[in-house]
Amino acid sequence: MNDTIDITVNGQRRAVSQGVTLLELLAALELDPRAVVVEHNRTIVRRPALGDVRIAPGDAVELVHFVGGG
């Protein structure tokens, strides 16, 4: 039951548990889903759907937010 898969989060390789959802990934990273926007394999996943999308090996996830800029 300790199977992990390799994915890319914000450009970094990470091992996560098999079958994990995007919402669970955010929880593991201690990120508030209301404070980030999630892109999964180049597709934006809206907040209500985060719990429905499971991450597969090799997936690329981008987690973005607003920072200071001009």
Place this chain on the structure above:
Amino acid sequence: MATAVDTLRDTPFTISGRTFHSRLMVGTGKYRDNDTMVRAIEASGAEIVTVAVRRVDLDRTRETGVLYHLDPKRYFLLANTAGCATAEDAVRYARLAREAGFNEFIKLEVIGDQETLLPDVQGLLEAAKILAKDGFRVLAYTNEDLVTALRLEDAGCAAVMPLASPIGSGLGLLNPHSVRTIKRRLHVPVVVDAGVGTASDACLTMEQGVDGILMNTALAAAHDPVAMAHAMRLAVEAGRTAYLAGRMPRREVAVPSSPLEGMLD
């Protein structure tokens, strides 16, 4: 909108149907600390505040999220596509920004040259068309070229933002005539973006009749950003009021202000 002068009324500053109380927009980048940023923005009187879209720092080595410091109910957050070098990237960033859920406005930047940060006009037009069709209210950062500005308006942009001089240069308004021409020919608001260095630059820019100014480094890199923000607020108001007041004609020769009659023999 009201001005400080009883007899002078200004038209509202409206972009795509939404009216704003300040013609000065400010960025949130490059401040030495968040407290200075917050106080400077407050002193500027700005309502529209720009932000950038970036990756969350997963290691939490620094807290970069700007919304921890700025109340989105108090300020109108205008996300930008800063750093994007292609239309495709800019569209991607714009969609991520919209998903954050504040509004449909986007400050579109497509950079064509890394040294000067001048826009890639072709990519800019391409991205503007896609985003406008997709329901975005596009405010397009561009150079001070009239034909590009006209094309951006045709592409459906909500506002066109010609530069005063290159981003972060503080060189001031290099080409008043071009900016004036763009303002005269466009129907959508013209907001000068980038290059303002100090209050006189902001005043001179507003005297050209443009609808507003966006600045960031002029405040963030000032010795005292809060004081400079206050100065910019006054300068934008002064420049706008002078524009509405209508300046005297320029003359090549002197004209005395005191009567020539009544002089002693």
